[in-house]
Amino acid sequence: MSKKLTLIMDWIKSRTKDRIYFNSEHMVRYLTRRTFSISEIETVLAEGSILETHSHPLRNDCYLVLAYPDNKPIHVMCTKDKDENLIVLYAYRPSEPTWKDERTRRQVKGQPMDENLRKCFFCNSDIEPITVGNFDFRWEGSLYVIKGVPAGLCVQCGEKYISAEASKKIVAKIEKKDFTGKDDVLVFEYEG
Ligand SMILES: [Zn+2]
Structure with missing residues (x-):
C-alpha cells in the first residue's frame, strides 16, 4: 500500500477498534441475515489492507479492504464521509466469476x-x-x-x-x- 493508503488504513483500524463507525442499511441486512457476523466485519477492518480505491466525482473515495477472518477472505467496502465518519457500505466473499482469487479481478x-x-x-x-x-x-x-x-x-x-x-x-x-x-x-x- 502507498503511504497515503497506509494512513487511511490506520484511521480505519483505529475507528473500528474504538467502535466509532456506521453501517449502511445494506450492511445491517447482511448482519441480521447472518451473512456476516459483526466480529468478521470488525476483524477485516481492524486487520485488513486496502486492495482497491474506488473514486467517484460526486462521492468521497471508497476503499475495498481485504482480510482473512478464520482464514477465509472477505472484502469490506468502506468510506470516510465528508464529516470524517467511517461508513461501512457492504461486504462480500470474493468468488468466481468476478474474482479469480481474492486479489485478482477477472474480466x-x-x-x-x-x-x-x-x-x-x-x-x-x-x-x-x-x-x-x-x-x-x-x-x-x-x-x-x-x-x-x-x-x-x-x-x-x-x-x-x-x-x-x-x-x-x-x-x-x-x-x-x-x-x-x-x-x-x-x-x-x-x-x-
Ligand atoms: Zn453487487
Missing part, C-alpha cells in the same frame, strides 16, 4: 441486463438479467407479492435492480388493486 463477458446498467453500484460486479419469481415487501400489515418481475441481479452481492418502467408498472397494478390472493397476502402478476 467477465456476458449480456448486460440493460446497456445502461452493467455494474453494481455497491460492489462493481456484473449485473445479469433475471426474472424475480416473487418480489415481496410488507406494507401496512399486508404482504405484497409481485410475480415475474424483470430485474437485474448482481452476480456477487445479490443486490437487485428494477427498471423505472417495471417499477411504474408495479405501482400502477398496486394502485388499481389488481391482485389475487386472500387475507393479508396480495398477489400481483407482473404481466397481464
Whole structure:
C-alpha cells in the first residue's frame, strides 16, 4: 500500500477498534441475515489492507479492504464521509466469476441486463438479467407479492435492480388493486 493508503488504513483500524463507525442499511441486512457476523466485519477492518480505491466525482473515495477472518477472505467496502465518519457500505466473499482469487479481478463477458446498467453500484460486479419469481415487501400489515418481475441481479452481492418502467408498472397494478390472493397476502402478476 502507498503511504497515503497506509494512513487511511490506520484511521480505519483505529475507528473500528474504538467502535466509532456506521453501517449502511445494506450492511445491517447482511448482519441480521447472518451473512456476516459483526466480529468478521470488525476483524477485516481492524486487520485488513486496502486492495482497491474506488473514486467517484460526486462521492468521497471508497476503499475495498481485504482480510482473512478464520482464514477465509472477505472484502469490506468502506468510506470516510465528508464529516470524517467511517461508513461501512457492504461486504462480500470474493468468488468466481468476478474474482479469480481474492486479489485478482477477472474480466467477465456476458449480456448486460440493460446497456445502461452493467455494474453494481455497491460492489462493481456484473449485473445479469433475471426474472424475480416473487418480489415481496410488507406494507401496512399486508404482504405484497409481485410475480415475474424483470430485474437485474448482481452476480456477487445479490443486490437487485428494477427498471423505472417495471417499477411504474408495479405501482400502477398496486394502485388499481389488481391482485389475487386472500387475507393479508396480495398477489400481483407482473404481466397481464
Ligand atoms: Zn453487487
